[in-house]
Amino acid sequence: xxxxxWRVATATATRLVPPGPRLPLAEAVATVEDxxxxxxxxxxxxxxxxxxxxxxxxxxxxxxDRPEWIRSNVEGFRTLVxxxxxxxxxxxxxxxxxVAATVGPKATGAEVGALLAYLATRVLGQFELLGPPxxxxxxxxxxxxxAPNVVATERAMGVHxxxxxxxxCLHEVxxxxxxxxxxxxxxxxxxxxxxxxxxADLDPAALLGRLxxxxxxxxxxxxxxxxxxxxxxxxxxxxxAVLDRVTGLMSLLEGHADVVMDGVGPDxxxxxxxxRSRFEGRRRSGNPVERMLRRLxxxxxxxxxxxxxxxxxxAVVDRVGMAGLNRVWASPDLLPDAAEIxxxxxxxxxxxxxxxxxxxxx
Numbered sequence: 001x002x003x004x005x006w007r008v009a010t011a012t013a014t015r016l017v018p019p020g021p022r023l024p025l026a027e028a029v030a031t032v033e034d035x036x037x038x039x040x041x042x043x044x045x046x047x048x049x050x051x052x053x054x055x056x057x058x059x060x061x062x063x064x065d066r067p068e069w070i071r072s073n074v075e076g077f078r079t080l081v082x083x084x085x086x087x088x089x090x091x092x093x094x095x096x097x098x099v100a101a102t103v104g105p106k107a108t109g110a111e112v113g114a115l116l117a118y119l120a121t122r123v124l125g126q127f128e129l130l131g132p133p134x135x136x137x138x139x140x141x142x143x144x145x146x147a148p149n150v151v152a153t154e155r156a157m158g159v160h161x162x163x164x165x166x167x168x169c170l171h172e173v174x175x176x177x178x179x180x181x182x183x184x185x186x187x188x189x190x191x192x193x194x195x196x197x198x199x200a201d202l203d204p205a206a207l208l209g210r211l212x213x214x215x216x217x218x219x220x221x222x223x224x225x226x227x228x229x230x231x232x233x234x235x236x237x238x239x240x241a242v243l244d245r246v247t248g249l250m251s252l253l254e255g256h257a258d259v260v261m262d263g264v265g266p267d268x269x270x271x272x273x274x275x276r277s278r279f280e281g282r283r284r285s286g287n288p289v290e291r292m293l294r295r296l297x298x299x300x301x302x303x304x305x306x307x308x309x310x311x312x313x314x315a316v317v318d319r320v321g322m323a324g325l326n327r328v329w330a331s332p333d334l335l336p337d338a339a340e341i342x343x344x345x346x347x348x349x350x351x352x353x354x355x356x357x358x359x360x361x362x
Contacts, residue, residue, distance in 0.1 A: 005109035006078045012113025013070040017120045020066055020148025021155065028147075032063045035145045035165055042169035045264045046177050051322050052329070054180035062144045066120040069146050073116060076128060080190065124149050125172035127179065129189050143176050145169070157278040163271045170261040170269075178253055182329040192249070196242045247305065248337040252328065255309015255341075259317075308341050315344040327351060 023031065039061045047053060064072070125145045145168070154164040179185050265272035316325045328334050328351075340347035 005105040008109030009113040013116040016117035038165045038169040042173040052181040127175035171257045174257040174260045251305040251309035251341045258310045259313045
């Protein structure tokens with residue numbers, strides 16, 4: 001049985017999402033071309049700064065509008081999540097009444113669509129993780145830039161468009177470089193998601209019980225008295241253990257990208273200090289409703305991941321250099337968990353090379 005009606009999700013999201021700033025055709029075409037150029041330029045800067053010598057692939061860049069971003073993400077979720085959920089529901093012999101089987105997927109689809117409509121106004125760029133692994137077709141490995149959001153943000157902040165676009169591309173191209181340097185990473189992310197879903201309790205009665213328990217905490221989230229997202233409020237204890245690994249990985253990926261964009265920035269983005277200052281101010285700002293939504297949807301947690309991950313990367317680079325940090329891309333065993341992200345010395349101690357033996361004279 002399908003647990004999420006993806007057609008409803010797509011229809012809901014594309015109906016709710018605003019179109020973004022309207023540009024004359026010539027300006028819109030020029031913006032798309034400029035974003036592609038900036039992405040190609042960023043590729044060389046990122047490879048030089050990180051020391052990760054991976055093949056450049058300028059063709060794998062898509063500049064899209066908000067509805068296309070929605071459709072691409074729905075397809076990625078559908079391709080990856082549906083088989084996992086169906087397998088879980090079958091293996092656990094879960095049964096749903098006829099009403100729940102019909103209404104449930106549509107209701108869930110509408111909820112997913114509303115979330116995607118919100119996110120589609122905020123995402124500047126994205127390295128697409130979902131879908132089939134590289135080499136098996138689909139959009140895996142594609143770098144996506146959401147042109148209306150880039151234009152809207154640069155205008156709202158009053159920053160130089162060319163500088164801002166290159167700055168954004170530095171971050172997103174870094175994600176593409178990470179996955180190119182660690183070909184195993186794509187399957188690892190899928191494995192974490194599979195573990196998270198496997199740890200879920202899909203029994204309707206159990207899920208209802210967790211929702212009731214979460215209701216008391218929801219007010220604290222809305223008021224800002226809790227950092228938990230809505231997803232965290234309803235997850236099982238087993239899922240929390242998996243989330244610790246996910247948090248460590250996402251903090252590494254996002255923090256590494258932030259460090260790279262700021263490290264490269266001063267040499268190639270003249271107004272990088274102004275952009276960073278205004279962008280951080282924008283991250284922290286927002287009306288009360290906006291801040292509430294960010295907390296509920298876990299966006300506040302993502303912002304925290306940027307800061308903690310960047311602090312981890314800088315601490316490791318200070319101790320062992322960029323080459324020492326790059327050991328993290330060698331295998332899943334070398335990835336930091338959430339605790340090591342917050343205490344970099346623990347990771348350094350765990351992955352340290354054994355000391356060289358003293359030379360023996362014959």
